[in-house]
Every structure is written in C-alpha cells, then in structure tokens.
Amino acid sequence: MLKYASKRIIKLIPVLLAITLLVFTLMYLTPGDPALKKLTSGGGVVTDELLALERAEMGLDRPFFVRYFSWVFGIVQGDFGNSYVDSMPVLPKLLKALGYTLMLALASTFLSVVIAIPIGVYTALKKDTIFDNIVRIFTFTGNAMPNFLIALLLMFLFCIQIKAFPVIATASLKGMFLPTLALSIPMISRFARQTRADVLSQLGEEYVIGMHARGVKERTILFKNVLHNSLGSIITIVSLQIRILIGGSVVTETIFRWPGIGSMLMSSITGRDYPLVQGTVLILATLQILINLLTDMSYFVIDKRISLE
Amino acid sequence: MLKKLIATVLILTMALTALTACSGTPAQSNDPGKSDPVVSNDPGSSAPEVTAGTTALGGTLKTVETFMYPSLDPVKDYYSWHSQKYGLTESLFRLTDDIEVVPWLAEGLDIADNVATLTLKDGVCFSNGNPLTADMVKRNMLRLAENNKRFYYLNDFQLDVTDEKTLVITMPTALPTLRNELANPEFCMIDLDNSTDIDNNPICTGPFKVETFVPEGDLTLVRNENYWDGDVILDSVTFYAMSDEQSKLMAMQNGEIDAYDNITATDIEIYSTDPAAYQLFSVAMQARCYMFMNPDRLDASIREAITLVIDRETIAAFMGGVLTPTYGAFNDDTAYGKSQQPQMNLEAAKAVMEAGGYTLNASNVYEKDGKAIPTIGLYCYAARNIDKIAVLILEQLSNFGIPCEIKLVEDPDGTYMTDPSYEFDICFYRMTTDKTGDPMPFIEGVVMSGSYQDITGYGNAEADAKIEELRFTVDPAKRAEIANDIMKDYYAANVFVSLLCYNRNIVMATGVSNFSEANPYEYYGVTHKTTPATK
Numbered sequence: 060m061l062k063y064a065s066k067r068i069i070k071l072i073p074v075l076l077a078i079t080l081l082v083f084t085l086m087y088l089t090p091g092d093p094a095l096k097k098l099t100s101g102g103g104v105v106t107d108e109l110l111a112l113e114r115a116e117m118g119l120d121r122p123f124f125v126r127y128f129s130w131v132f133g134i135v136q137g138d139f140g141n142s143y144v145d146s147m148p149v150l151p152k153l154l155k156a157l158g159y160t161l162m163l164a165l166a167s168t169f170l171s172v173v174i175a176i177p178i179g180v181y182t183a184l185k186k187d188t189i190f191d192n193i194v195r196i197f198t199f200t201g202n203a204m205p206n207f208l209i210a211l212l213l214m215f216l217f218c219i220q221i222k223a224f225p226v227i228a229t230a231s232l233k234g235m236f237l238p239t240l241a242l243s244i245p246m247i248s249r250f251a252r253q254t255r256a257d258v259l260s261q262l263g264e265e266y267v268i269g270m271h272a273r274g275v276k277e278r279t280i281l282f283k284n285v286l287h288n289s290l291g292s293i294i295t296i297v298s299l300q301i302r303i304l305i306g307g308s309v310v311t312e313t314i315f316r317w318p319g320i321g322s323m324l325m326s327s328i329t330g331r332d333y334p335l336v337q338g339t340v341l342i343l344a345t346l347q348i349l350i351n352l353l354t355d356m357s358y359f360v361i362d363k364r365i366s367l368e
Numbered sequence: 369m370l371k372k373l374i375a376t377v378l379i380l381t382m383a384l385t386a387l388t389a390c391s392g393t394p395a396q397s398n399d400p401g402k403s404d405p406v407v408s409n410d411p412g413s414s415a416p417e418v419t420a421g422t423t424a425l426g427g428t429l430k431t432v433e434t435f436m437y438p439s440l441d442p443v444k445d446y447y448s449w450h451s452q453k454y455g456l457t458e459s460l461f462r463l464t465d466d467i468e469v470v471p472w473l474a475e476g477l478d479i480a481d482n483v484a485t486l487t488l489k490d491g492v493c494f495s496n497g498n499p500l501t502a503d504m505v506k507r508n509m510l511r512l513a514e515n516n517k518r519f520y521y522l523n524d525f526q527l528d529v530t531d532e533k534t535l536v537i538t539m540p541t542a543l544p545t546l547r548n549e550l551a552n553p554e555f556c557m558i559d560l561d562n563s564t565d566i567d568n569n570p571i572c573t574g575p576f577k578v579e580t581f582v583p584e585g586d587l588t589l590v591r592n593e594n595y596w597d598g599d600v601i602l603d604s605v606t607f608y609a610m611s612d613e614q615s616k617l618m619a620m621q622n623g624e625i626d627a628y629d630n631i632t633a634t635d636i637e638i639y640s641t642d643p644a645a646y647q648l649f650s651v652a653m654q655a656r657c658y659m660f661m662n663p664d665r666l667d668a669s670i671r672e673a674i675t676l677v678i679d680r681e682t683i684a685a686f687m688g689g690v691l692t693p694t695y696g697a698f699n700d701d702t703a704y705g706k707s708q709q710p711q712m713n714l715e716a717a718k719a720v721m722e723a724g725g726y727t728l729n730a731s732n733v734y735e736k737d738g739k740a741i742p743t744i745g746l747y748c749y750a751a752r753n754i755d756k757i758a759v760l761i762l763e764q765l766s767n768f769g770i771p772c773e774i775k776l777v778e779d780p781d782g783t784y785m786t787d788p789s790y791e792f793d794i795c796f797y798r799m800t801t802d803k804t805g806d807p808m809p810f811i812e813g814v815v816m817s818g819s820y821q822d823i824t825g826y827g828n829a830e831a832d833a834k835i836e837e838l839r840f841t842v843d844p845a846k847r848a849e850i851a852n853d854i855m856k857d858y859y860a861a862n863v864f865v866s867l868l869c870y871n872r873n874i875v876m877a878t879g880v881s882n883f884s885e886a887n888p889y890e891y892y893g894v895t896h897k898t899t900p901a902t903k
Contacts, residue, residue, distance in 0.1 A: 089778075089779075089782075090777070090778055090779045091778065091779035091781055091782035092781055092782060092786065095781045095786070096781065097445065098517070098518065099781070099799075105820055106813075106820070107820070109517055109520075112520070113517055116517075144445075145437065145438045145444075145445070211614055214614075214615065214618055215618065218618060218622060219618055219621065219622055222622075225619075225622070225624055226615055226618045226619040226622050226624050227432075227608050227610065227615075227619050227625070229586075313611055313612045314614065315615070316608075316609065316610055316612075316615070318585070322611075326611075331779075
C-alpha cells in the first residue's frame with residue numbers, strides 16, 4: 060500500500076504543476092488591476108506615475124512567464140508570496156485559515172456520521188414505519204434547505220430565542236458548535252438517506268437470505284456483513300462531502316465569523332489578491348487530491364478484493 | 369447490540385454537546401438590561417452634544433466592522449482611515465460635519481507662497497503621557513513619505529523644526545490645499561520612540577489605546593487616561609470583525625453590539641419599527657455614483673436629454689435610504705459646489721430632442737431621419753448598488769424613448785476606465801469626489817486632459833489653464849470661483865452626470881451618542897465624547 064501511495068504522490072507533481080499554470084493563467088486573464096484596486100480602495104484619484112510605481116513594486120510589470128516561474132520557484136521553497144492587499148506573507152495566513160476550516164469540516168463530518176449512520180441503518184430495518192416516514196420528511200427537508208438558511212435559522216433559534224449562544228461567536232469550541240451544526244444538518248440528511256438505501260439493498264441480497272436460513276444472528280448479519288458491505292458507498296459520499304466542505308463552506312463561515320479558508324478565498328477574489336487566490340486554490344486542489352487518495356486506499360482496507368493497481 | 373450501539377452514539381453526541389456548551393467565550397455579551405427610553409429616530413439629525421462635564425464617565429461600546437485589517441499601522445495603505453475611526457489616531461487637521469477643515473492636533477497653518485508654518489496645540493500628548501513635538505511630527509511625516517506611495521510627494525518637501533511646537537514646511541511649489549492635505553487621516557501621529565510594535569499596538573494621541581488586537585479579527589481599546597482634549601467618557605470600545613449583514617442585525621437585536629454603520633435598506637426598515645430601542649442616522653457621504661457619456665457615440669442632443677430624464681429622487685426612494693440624490697460632484701452647500709446639474713425635466717428633455725431633429729415613433733423610440741436611436745449600452749458593474757442604479761436608469765430612459773441595455777462588466781478598472789479602445793456609450797463609476805474639503809483632487813483626476821478619468825476626452829486647453837490657475841490660487845473665495853467655473857463648463861459638455869451619494873446609515877442603541885453620526889466622512893467614529901448605550 061505504501062508503494063501505491065508513493066506512486067500516486069509522485070503522479071501528483073505534474074497534476075499540481077498543471078494546476079499552478081491553470082490558476083496563474085486564469086488570474087492573469089482576469090480583468091482588473093490589483094495595483095489600481097489597492098490604490099483606489101479608499102476611493103481617491105490615482106496618477107499614472109503612482110500606478111506605475113505600485114505595479115512595479117507588486118511585480119505586475121514583469122512578463123507572464125517570469126512572474127509564473129518566480130511564483131512556482133517560491134512555492135517550491137515554501138514561499139507563496141505576499142498578499143497584494145496587506146503585503147503580509149500568504150502561507151501563514153493560508154495555514155491558519157485552513158486549520159480552522161479543517162477543524163470545522165472534520166467536526167461536522169464526525170457529527171454527521173455519528174448521527175446519520177445509526178439513523179440510516181435503523182430506518183432501513185424499520186422500512187415504511189412511522190419512524191422511517193418521519194426521518195424521511197426530516198432528511199428531505201434537510202437536504203433541500205440551503206446552508207445559509209439553516210445557519211440563520213440556527214442563529215435565530217439558539218442566539219435570539221434560547222440565548223444559549225452569542226451571535227458574535229469566537230473561534231472557540233463553543234463558537235464552533237453552531238457552524239458545525241449548520242454544516243451537519245444537510246450532511247446528516249444525505250448520509251442517512253445513502254446509508255438507508257445501501258443497507259436496504261444489502262438486506263435484499265441472496266447472501267443475507269442464506270445467512271438467515273442458516274440461523275445466523277440478526278446483529279451479526281447486520282454489523283459483520285450488511286454494514287461492512289455498505290461501507291464503500293458511505294465512504295464515497297463522506298469523502299465527497301469533506302471535499303465540498305473544505306472549499307465550500309463560505310456562507311456558513313461568513314455568517315458565524317469563522318475565520319476559515321472559504322471566506323478568505325472569497326474576500327481575496329473580490330480584492331484581486333492574486334497571490335492569496337493562487338495559494339488558496341493550490342492548497343485546496345492538493346487537499347482534494349490527497350483526500351481522493353485516502354478514499355481510494357480506504358476502499359482497499361475495507362475490501363481486500365479491490366486491487367490498488 | 370443495536371440498542372447498545374444507538375445508546376452509545378446518543379451518549380457520545382450528548383457529551384459533545386455538553387462539552388461545547390461549557391467552554392467559555394470571551395466575546396459573549398448578552399446584555400438584556402439594555403433597552404429603554406428616549407428615541408431619536410430622525411435620519412439626518414445630529415446627536416445631542418454630550419460633554420464629559422455633564423455625563424458620568426464609564427461604560428463600554430461594542431460595534432462591528434465589515435473589514436478588519438492585519439495591522440494598525442496608520443501609514444500602510446488606507447489603515448489610518450480605520451485607526452482614526454477606532455479613536456486611536458488623530459490627524460493634524462480634521463473635517464467637520466459641514467466639510468470645513470479645522471485644526472485638530474495642530475493649532476494652525478500659515479501658508480505664504482511655498483512656505484507653510486505649522487504650529488502644534490499646547491498640551492497634546494500621546495497615550496503614554498509624552499508630549500507631541502514638532503520633531504515627532506516631522507519624523508511621522510517622513511515615515512509616511514517613505515511607506516505610502518500616495519504621499520511620496522512629501523519627499524520633495526523640506527521640513528525644518530524651529531522650536532518644540534513649530535514646523536516649517538518648504539514646498540517645491542505653492543500648495544494652497546496643504547491644510548486640506550493635513551486633514552487626511554494619514555497625517556496622524558505615533559510616538560515613534562516608544563512604540564515597539566506599531567502593527568499591533570501603536571502609541572498614539574487618540575482618546576483610546578489598544579488593549580487587545582487580533583490581526584484581521586477583533587480589536588478592544590481602553591480609555592487613554594492621558595488624553596489631551598478632556599475626559600474620555602467610555603471605559604472601552606470593542607470592534608468585532610463581522611461581514612454578514614444578517615448576523616450584524618441579530619447581534620444588534622440581541623444587545624451584543626451597540627452601534628454600527630453602513631446598514632442596509634432592509635435593516636433600516638427593521639430598526640425603524642422599534643424607535644424605543646434604536647436611533648437611526650443617515651448622512652450623505654462624499655462617495656458618489658456618477659456616469660460618463662461618450663460624445664463619440666452619443667450626440668449632444670441625446671446626452672443633454674439624458675441628463676434631464678434621469679430622476680434621481682425616484683432612484684433614491686426606490687433604494688430605501690441608502691442613497692441621496694446629487695446634482696454635482698461637490699455638495700451644493702460648499703463654496704466650490706455652486707455649479708450644479710439640472711434636475712429632471714421631461715418637457716425640457718423632449719424639447720432638446722426635438723431641437724436636435726428627433727421625433728418619437730410609434731414604438732415610443734426617438735428617431736431621426738427615419739432611423740431609430742440604436743440601443744445604448746449602459747456599462748456598469750455589480751458593486752455598491754451600481755448595477756441596480758443602472759437598471760433603474762435604463763427603465764427611465766427607455767420609457768422616455770431612448771432604448772438602453774445593461775452591459776455588465778466584472779471590473780471597470782480593467783475595462784472602460786483604463787482601456788482607451790474600449791467602446792462604451794454610457795458607463796458608471798463610483799468615487800469619493802471630495803476627500804479633503806477641496807475640489808482640486810476631483811478636478812485634477814477627472815476633468816483635466818489626460819487624467820485617469822478623462823475617458824470621454826473632454827480635457828481641453830481652456831479647462832487645463834483654469835486648473836493650473838486653481839492649483840496656485842490661495843484665496844478660498846477665488847478658488848471656489850475658479851472651481852465653479854471649471855465645473856460649469858464640464859457639466860455643460862454633458863459628458864458627466866453626477867447621480868447619487870452613498871449614505872452613511874448608522875444605527876445606535878438608545879443612549880449612544882457622538883459616534884460621528886452626522887459626519888459625511890467614514891473615517892470618523894468614536895470620540896472622547898462617545899457615550900455608551902443606556903443600561
């Protein structure tokens with residue numbers, strides 16, 4: 060497995076290089092002048108001389124490939140450049156925001172898995188009962204509601220009505236609760252539906268009927284076989300959700316003042332902060348690929364019949 | 369087994385919930401005691417003057433900022449706009465609510481030709497008690513010149529300290545607007561000898577000093593006990609970083625914050641339903657939305673008619689209190705803002721079109737020589753309500769008989785504002801037109817030939833000559849006269865239409881006052897007279 064992982068990581072290099080070129084080109088082609096944006100952020104008038112000076116300082120007057128290779132060589136040495144907006148190094152900002160995002164993504168995934176899988180299994184076993192129907196209503200609703208609405212409803216309920224949490228949360232464990240819940244609700248719905256469908260499908264398989272006929276205990280069938288065989292698709296959907304969460308929880312982060320990478324990416328795009336956008340996209344792309352790799356490897360762990368090759 | 373599993377999962381979930389609910393959070397501050405009396409729900413009115421002599425000292429003020437910056441160093445970029453709003457820094461001069469330049473840290477500035485003598489007020493000191501000296505002013509100005517490109521011109525100045533409180537500034541050429549320049553928030557003072565960490569804790573002259581600062585996060589300031597201009601009422605002020613408008617609304621309703629500015633039209637409506645708890649203030653800022661008309665693509669009659677068709681009042685009413693109609697680049701109550709553009713007059717617009725040989729056809733579109741006016745492109749971008757303003761103007765022009773369509777661009781500075789080959793009919797832009805109480809920066813940057821915003825090609829020798837005259841004229845009355853003359857000609861060319869000012873809308877809990885709620889400049893905020901919310 061180590062050999063497989065090493066091979067995949069080596070294959071990552073050209074992919075990442077292609078991503079750097081793509082991101083850099085897209086940023087290069089995007090209309091707008093970061094130097095002008097920086098100088099006019101207070102709304103004043105800019106002279107051509109001032110603009111030329113700022114562009115030279117930001118390195119924007121250099122040819123495309125000079126700028127690109129300088130950026131790539133910098134990354135290789137661990138230097139992602141400095142932010143155009145505040146001139147601070149990009150990497151520490153990125154890592155700090157990424158830490159917060161990962162914390163939120165992992166917490167919400169954990170919470171979702173812990174709640175959704177038992178519910179999914181139970182609803183499969185109690186198919187078409189009142190409990191199943193109630194869960195169905197909740198999961199459909201949870202799936203259909205946009206994240207920002209869930210976030211605002213939670214804030215209204217917990218902060219304004221119950222007053223259990225402050226609206227102005229900090230990046231602490233308590234401050235993490237509501238954003239985690241906001242991200243978890245749709246995930247719980249998806250995971251529960253997926254688990255239910257998989258378990259139901261497995262329960263209809265011939266091997267389950269055979270095991271029943273041989274008098275194997277229900278819980279043994281359920282946990283050692285049915286659930287185990289359903290794990291593949293559950294892992295797929297969980298990894299997919301983590302990937303979405305890492306880059307896509309912008310709204311939730313903004314509403315709850317969570318200093319994650321999503322809100323940082325959005326503000327850097329609107330501020331034409333190219334080094335920060337490029338660095339963020341590169342880091343996110345790398346993470347996506349690594350999660351893919353881990354997902355593939357986990358398939359092998361749960362089912363040895365799957366060949367890593 | 370299944371029951372055990374479910375029980376275990378439930379216990380785990382409950383434990384997690386309990387754990388998160390028990391952890392502390394320093395930002396929590398539900399203050400249900402806040403509420404009550406006196407309502408001043410009167411947009412446009414100024415708060416009552418509160419002096420330390422009549423008001424008990426103490427209390428805290430909590431507010432939010434959409435953007436918090438990684439540093440408090442006022443020489444960087446536009447950070448001084450924020451440090452001044454926080455009550456941390458103060459400039460040498462300041463702009464009053466009526467856009468007049470008055471001394472702040474400075475006592476006065478005498479300008480004689482290219483030499484200016486700056487005198488400092490007695491008793492001004494930093495939060496550590498050290499007095500502000502002319503030498504420290506000089507060093508701060510040199511530091512600004514070194515670190516902020518917008519102030520590189522200071523490198524050409526000769527600064528001579530003649531005594532503790534006097535600085536003589538010799539300029540390469542006369543600069544009649546030096547007093548206005550010194551009202552820029554960047555001309556604030558830091559104790560450079562004792563500030564060991566300017567990014568996070570600069571020692572300044574303002575009524576508050578830094579207690580805690582999280583870069584790009586929250587900022588808490590406490591009273592400057594050595595404040596030079598009297599007692600500071602508040603014990604502390606906290607600025608929370610928060611960009612989501614809904615969250616700000618809920619934090620305000622929950623009593624977690626006491627005041628904030630730039631509230632949305634929807635929120636104005638919500639707050640106005642509870643005048644017992646909230647005071648609303650609205651003041652038109654100097655940031656304006658305006659449009660340029662391309663004389664190469666629109667003939668004079670159409671351009672003139674357009675200026676007469678646009679109904680700014682209706683647009684402002686539709687936008688729900690976030691915009692104020694404006695008919696010039698400068699406020700009409702300033703001496704240099706007396707030249708204004710005409711108000712909506714559909715009859716006059718029709719007459720202009722008819723005089724230009726246009727007639728209205730059966731499709732309600734003006735035509736000339738049997739040819740209908742081609743659809744005019746309104747080039748705009750989706751920021752600061754500019755796209756919405758463009759849509760409303762499209763509606764008004766189309767109803768009049770001038771067909772239009774919206775042409776949305778992502779960034780005006782990458783397209784029509786900078787690319788000479790970019791063909792536009794009408795384009796929109798937004799800028800602070802009067803940044804320091806003087807018309808020169810706008811005229812120099814928009815009207816002068818070859819300037820950044822002379823995108824209509826209006827610039828001409830006659831206007832440039834007047835601009836040169838303005839540049840060296842010291843007498844304010846004469847300056848105003850020249851500026852009005854320049855602007856009159858500019859408006860008459862019908863290439864520029866001033867549309868709407870952005871409002872600085874502020875909501876404050878009952879009891880809060882002196883939050884610079886009547887000042888049109890967004891870089892003023894907390895002062896030593898700011899009072900806390902009523903408990």
